[in-house]
Amino acid sequence: MNNRKRYQPPRYGDRILRWFCAEEVIETLQGDLHELYYKTRKEKGKLLADLQYLVDVLSAFRPFALKRRSGSINSNFTTMYRNYLKIAGRNLIKYKMYSMIKIGGFAIGIAACLMISLFVKHELSYDKHHANKDRIYRVINVMDIPSDPGKGTAFPAQIAQVLKDHFPEIEKAGRLIPYDWYYAGDNQFRPESHVRNNYEKGFAYADQELLEILEIPMIYGDLKHALTEPNSIVLSKKKADKYFPNEDPVGQTIILNEDESHPFVIGGVMEDFPANSHLQFDFFITLTDVEFWQGEQTNWCCWNYNPYILVRPDVDPLDLEEKLLLIRDDYIVAHLRKTGNQFADDAQKYNSFYLQPVKDVRLYSEGIHDIIPHGDIRIVWLFAAIATFILLLACINFVNLSTAKSANRAKEVGLRKVAGSFRGHLIQQFLTESIFFSAISVVLGALLTWILLPYFNAISGKSLVFPWSEWWVAPILAGIIVLIGIIAGIYPSFYLSAFNPIDVIKGNLSHGSKSSKLRGAMVIFQFTTSIILIVGAFIVYRQMSFILNKKLGFDKEQVVLIHGTNTLGDKLKPFKNGLLQLSEVQNTAASNYFPVSGTKRDQNEFWKEGRNKLDKGVGAQIWWVDQDYINTLGMKLSEGRLFSEEIASDSSAIIINQTMARKLGLDSPVGERIMNWRTWTVVGVVEDFHFESMKGDLIGSLGLVRGTHGSFISVKVNTQNIASALESITKVWDEFMPNQPIRYTFLDETYARMYEDVKRTGNLFTSFAVLAIFVACLGLFGLSAFMAEQRRKEISIRKVLGASFKAIFQLLTLNFLKLILVSFVIAIPIGWYMMQVWLDDFKYRTNLSWDVFVFAGIMVLIIAVLTVSFECIKAAVANPANGLRSE
């Protein structure tokens, strides 16, 4: 006995063993452990024996020994959960229709939610990939003139040098010219060794330092030197693969627009811009040694460069903005004073600078004039809100149906309570059940998302993919399952678990009618949301058709734009004549400028002759167009005459629009002389026509002057048979330009594209409205079925006593119609306000009128009645004997 006592192994070993080891394993395992300890102790002493013992104990930490083998300690717990799941499964199968409505509504809601989440995530991810994203800023020029505030991204050419010279906080500064300007924009492109031209878009001018600021990954060439040489050009990987497959094209020569006197040399190939970058270019042309005209690089007259800066770490952008005011005082205002411009005082007073973090460019550029496509943070939030609402609607269905069907579960609850279940257990049970439902729904919803994502992409203009392989997807989906399960299940579980067993088993339960008020409120909520979304969709479509059908002041129908005609050179005139010979062609005109945003623009300042030092100038577009332009595009002259080739002095003639005449204060404009950097004689006035998106400003001032060349030739076709006309046009083109495939678009399509985002918003609204009303109807259908079932006896008795089909149908539907009416009343002011806000973005807009609301209301009403009537008719025509027999 003493012997054994002395060789007792340390107690913690046993404790560890008992903690993880199953009961049935522990006896022999412990015996063996003790015996081994005894042996090592005798041979090697206490210390080694203790260590060995610990190692041995831990070595038993294996599946065979673990507690779950036992099944005795927590068996109640797992068995009950297994039982809960089994009951949930049986209920699912027993009430197939209700289960389908619950799960289907949920899955749809979740799919909508997931898609929108992916959308929102993508919008929020813009420009977060730059290594120095917190130190990169875009410099914005802010003019706070009370009458005409504005923000712009353009600066004079010297800006980058000035930024670097005067501000040690700035590590790097690089300029970008992103808009259609000289070679920036689009070009006919060919490697020197090729003969055929290809049309390419996405050209921009950039400084070498811009590449370094953005740290664009290079595939070939060196990031530090890619654009340092004059006339160098950087291609994206996509384009390099297209023209130089499987080779390093650095050093190859590129010809743009057939201009062999000005070749470009490839300085590098960069990685394509990711989809979530606000900059999307395929070609960067260097700004090294570029001077667009004599003295351009040192003159502070002309604002064409967008500067990006990289600041040193720990620089406060607000401080730096203060310091930047030096540029205003020493350069901008100084230049204005030197040239005697009246604007100098305004600039001194109102000009300031804002450093926009690069990651804000996508979503927070409201009111900044640049040509980069932007998202809108308000739209992002709006969509997120809509997603939440649709999910909420689905949750409401779940709550509604669960409480409505409570009568069916009441006996079960009563029995469980009698058998000893606590209320907590029942709550657990119903939560388990709702999590079970939400798990099925989330899986279905994820699959649905995956299937529907291509359609969603088509509507939203994105290219989202479901990130199956990302590590965070599974945990997030699991989180969603639990969260939604709890949100949807919390009310039913408390409600159902509160039943008093005696009442229930006696049959005294008021069949779930207690919560009918709450159910009513939920239906109202669902339909309010649906009506608002439907109204939204209607208004968006109405605005869209308003824009597309508005009298524009020009005729966009049946105009074909032939692109890339700048390469025609001297052959332009013969080509135009060739086209005019075709019977289908009514008129042709060459120009770069079109009344569609995104085409070329040239902003100038005009004065009456000789008043440029005295008056504030009138900002106006100046468009170079040929003599046939006005007729080809169907604009109308209100005074004066068109340009003429016969009149030599027409090279200084200008045709202005009515707005410009008014702004310049010209009462009888024809014959007046006006000036920008030279003098022009007004020969005509053209009626105002829209040349920018109606989303933006009112019609601006515009002067047309005579040019002879253009990258586009517009062709007015006078036949409905566009296809044959195009065939003839192509034939003529091929005669003139055999090496350049013809490329054309239609003016009306280009015009419609201007409003693509409006259309997109409309489509998204419609999709969401359809989803919302569908989910709401699912719920309503379930509720009506429940109601009909509840009142079966009542209906049977009414029928026996002589009630007509009509009376019973009314009785059953009237309740629901009341709810719909209430939601209609609630929806009107909310929808009115929301759409008012949306329409305020447009300068030219349709009116909000009552008929939209009436229409939306009637539509919802009809849909709701149809939904409800199925079950109501079934109840009304049922044989009353069947309903009463069981009593």
Add this chain to the structure above:
Amino acid sequence: MKIGAFEELVLLAVGSLGENAYGVAVKELLKEKTGRTPSIGALHSALYRLEDKGCLNSSEGGATSERGGRRKKFYTLTAAGKNAIIDANRIRLQFSKNIEGLNLGLDES
């Protein structure tokens, strides 16, 4: 019946110990014959697994003072266990015939 290499050794040891095959005894025999010392946990794991597979039977008994009064679990080889050993051996022989210059010192009879 698929058994692993270590399991095969355990079966052999249990078989050769006869009536007296329990955890510690098996462990010591394995150490004596193979020079390897499996941890007691690994050994128990294998024993339970083999019992699940039907290669071993077990019975309890024989507490001693070294064991703190805890009973031993004695294992005996079942017919299935014997077959498993034979199977494993056959596979080994079949392979060995295909390897040139390998002589296991056994002649197939």
